[in-house]
Amino acid sequence: MQELVAELLKGNRRAAARMISLVENDDPQKRELLKDVYPHTGNAYVLGVTGAPGSGKSSLVDWLLKQIRKDDLTVGVIAVDPTSPFSGGAILGDRIRMQDHALDSNIFIRSMGTRGSLGGLSRATREAIQVLDAFGKDLIIIETVGVGQSEVDIVKTADSTLVVLTPAGGDSVQTIKAGIMEIADIFVVNKSDLPGADKTATEINTMLDMKNDQAWRPPVVPTVSVSNEGIYELWSAVQEHRRHMEDSGRLLEIRRERVRRELTEQVEYLVKNRIWDRVKEKIELESLVEKIVKRQKDPYSSAGDLLSKIKFYDQDSEEGD
Amino acid sequence: MQELVAELLKGNRRAAARMISLVENDDPQKRELLKDVYPHTGNAYVLGVTGAPGSGKSSLVDWLLKQIRKDDLTVGVIAVDPTSPFSGGAILGDRIRMQDHALDSNIFIRSMGTRGSLGGLSRATREAIQVLDAFGKDLIIIETVGVGQSEVDIVKTADSTLVVLTPAGGDSVQTIKAGIMEIADIFVVNKSDLPGADKTATEINTMLDMKNDQAWRPPVVPTVSVSNEGIYELWSAVQEHRRHMEDSGRLLEIRRERVRRELTEQVEYLVKNRIWDRVKEKIELESLVEKIVKRQKDPYSSAGDLLSKIKFYDQDSEEGD
Numbered sequence: 248m249q250e251l252v253a254e255l256l257k258g259n260r261r262a263a264a265r266m267i268s269l270v271e272n273d274d275p276q277k278r279e280l281l282k283d284v285y286p287h288t289g290n291a292y293v294l295g296v297t298g299a300p301g302s303g304k305s306s307l308v309d310w311l312l313k314q315i316r317k318d319d320l321t322v323g324v325i326a327v328d329p330t331s332p333f334s335g336g337a338i339l340g341d342r343i344r345m346q347d348h349a350l351d352s353n354i355f356i357r358s359m360g361t362r363g364s365l366g367g368l369s370r371a372t373r374e375a376i377q378v379l380d381a382f383g384k385d386l387i388i389i390e391t392v393g394v395g396q397s398e399v400d401i402v403k404t405a406d407s408t409l410v411v412l413t414p415a416g417g418d419s420v421q422t423i424k425a426g427i428m429e430i431a432d433i434f435v436v437n438k439s440d441l442p443g444a445d446k447t448a449t450e451i452n453t454m455l456d457m458k459n460d461q462a463w464r465p466p467v468v469p470t471v472s473v474s475n476e477g478i479y480e481l482w483s484a485v486q487e488h489r490r491h492m493e494d495s496g497r498l499l500e501i502r503r504e505r506v507r508r509e510l511t512e513q514v515e516y517l518v519k520n521r522i523w524d525r526v527k528e529k530i531e532l533e534s535l536v537e538k539i540v541k542r543q544k545d546p547y548s549s550a551g552d553l554l555s556k557i558k559f560y561d562q563d564s565e566e567g568d
Numbered sequence: 569m570q571e572l573v574a575e576l577l578k579g580n581r582r583a584a585a586r587m588i589s590l591v592e593n594d595d596p597q598k599r600e601l602l603k604d605v606y607p608h609t610g611n612a613y614v615l616g617v618t619g620a621p622g623s624g625k626s627s628l629v630d631w632l633l634k635q636i637r638k639d640d641l642t643v644g645v646i647a648v649d650p651t652s653p654f655s656g657g658a659i660l661g662d663r664i665r666m667q668d669h670a671l672d673s674n675i676f677i678r679s680m681g682t683r684g685s686l687g688g689l690s691r692a693t694r695e696a697i698q699v700l701d702a703f704g705k706d707l708i709i710i711e712t713v714g715v716g717q718s719e720v721d722i723v724k725t726a727d728s729t730l731v732v733l734t735p736a737g738g739d740s741v742q743t744i745k746a747g748i749m750e751i752a753d754i755f756v757v758n759k760s761d762l763p764g765a766d767k768t769a770t771e772i773n774t775m776l777d778m779k780n781d782q783a784w785r786p787p788v789v790p791t792v793s794v795s796n797e798g799i800y801e802l803w804s805a806v807q808e809h810r811r812h813m814e815d816s817g818r819l820l821e822i823r824r825e826r827v828r829r830e831l832t833e834q835v836e837y838l839v840k841n842r843i844w845d846r847v848k849e850k851i852e853l854e855s856l857v858e859k860i861v862k863r864q865k866d867p868y869s870s871a872g873d874l875l876s877k878i879k880f881y882d883q884d885s886e887e888g889d
Binding site: 282286509518 | 599603607820830835836838842861867870871872874875881
């Protein structure tokens with residue numbers, strides 16, 4: 248395993264791919280790996296891209312990749328589709344176009360679908376970012392399909408977030424209302440050659456103007472991804488937001504927040520494991536379940552009883568002596 | 569609070585509404601309430617209805633309500649929209665039609681939007697079901713918008729699940745592929761007066777035929793909800809699935825599984841609270857976070873160190889003596 252980390256740090260693509268598979272499959276050795284990977288992270292900037300299906304996100308990311316490569320940055324792309332059961336090797340429909348970049352060794356593209364729980368997918372995404380960060384990518388793009396809560400959770404891992412909308416009449420505005428407003432650092436009105444593009448941009452700007460408490464006022468960038476229009480401006484906007492994040496200290500702040508969350512999750516993971524090991528040792532869980540099913544007990548009091556039985560609470564009193 | 573539970577059990581609608589607000593807002597008194605409510609639950613049957621936006625789910629539920637009322641059953645409806653920030657009193661767009669039923673005291677309708685995390689919404693839904701169950705509703709319908717992972721999580725609370733599709737060409741089939749297959753007990757092809765309805769039904773049936781390991785073979789029911797077509801057949805299919813669930817022992821099995829999950833969550837809730845209280849007492853968390861941010865430590869080893877410091881592990885060794 249340490250060999251795998253060494254290979255990753257040397258820039259071995261297959262090591263990167265394998266390690267992402269390990270985190271994705273929640274391999275038992277995952278934690279050891281991530282521990283070794285961690286000291287080599289913290290250099291990559293993470294860009295989130297989200298938008299409804301059909302908003303042309305993927306082709307936007309394709310063009311963006313070409314633009315970014317002009318700046319000689321290395322890029323990792325994680326395309327997350329919470330509605331897809333496919334993952335890893337399986338290339339999602341419109342991801343086929345990305346094969347353009349497959350020959351460019353400075354670009355690493357990976358798709359991730361749903362495996363198990365939703366929390367699992369957002370966790371796997373965070374861990375894949377760690378891997379690609381240690382792998383040496385300067386920029387990591389997280390592309391998620393849709394604008395539901397699941398995508399919001401995934402995109403929260405990003406340092407800058409693009410929300411891609413299209414001139415879709417009333418729909419787009421409704422989407423913005425649904426909690427998307429808060430996560431967008433940059434709004435993209437893609438397919439801006441379609442009718443209604445100006446109206447959509449105006450609506451977004453009006454909404455943004457109503458919030459005057461912002462340190463960063465999200466720009467609204469029109470693009471036509473099929474013909475590469477507005478991509479340069481979009482990349483400039485991303486760079487500007489990055490500078491804002493760095494200069495304002497906001498980047499350090501959100502990274503600190505992420506560490507807090509990671510530490511919390513790790514503590515709770517260890518605690519849970521230990522507790523359940525003890526429970527399994529001491530408690531006839533199924534007979535308790537049966538009593539709750541029969542309404543002879545309730546789950547709330549039973550949880551407390553169970554912890555008393557494994558002496559979880561004794562710890563405090565012993566120490567109080 | 570005990571008075572509130574007493575009022576709920578008496579059938580006071582305002583008590584039900586207030587209690588759902590309390591669970592939704594994660595009120596500190598929530599656990600006490602749910603504990604008192606729990607012994608009075610276990611009678612309601614839960615029907616989940618999910619489908620993409622625009623599939624006509626709400627109007628289908630409206631007609632279904634009329635049908636169900638003919639059998640003299642009392643019904644609670646929880647309309648969950650994970651993309652909506654609105655909740656409670658706020659009536660979702662197409663929910664206005666439901667006001668038809670507002671005068672029928674045997675029907676209780678409530679909408680729920682996103683508040684906080686996704687886990688929060690699926691938890692709030694489960695707790696609202698408990699409340700409506702104790703409130704005396706015979707049937708509880710959980711209606712969710714969309715077919716993403718978030719909706720799947722919510723719908724898992726149901727005893728029977730309807731997946732509503734429309735004759736939408738290639739789209740519908742793709743939706744089915746995306747993990748929806750597993751949660752559907754009954755497929756509804758709504759708007760069956762539109763072209764392609766037969767093709768959609770055939771495609772679903774073909775997919776179902778490929779899985780021959782099923783104790784229950786989901787029927788595919790065509791409906792036209794605007795004109796009430798197929799609603800009687802749909803209700804019959806629901807009743808048939810319910811009988812299957814009861815007779816096969818599957819209902820008891822999934823309810824046992826739910827109790828296991830609830831007990832697990834309650835235990836982990838208590839443990840987490842206690843652990844963090846102790847951590848806050850003993851540990852300078854921010855300086856640890858700072859070290860992790862600077863890559864002087866990693867979150868994985870730090871979690872273990874932290875638990876050693878609060879003597880979480882001592883518990884085991886002490887008892888080993």
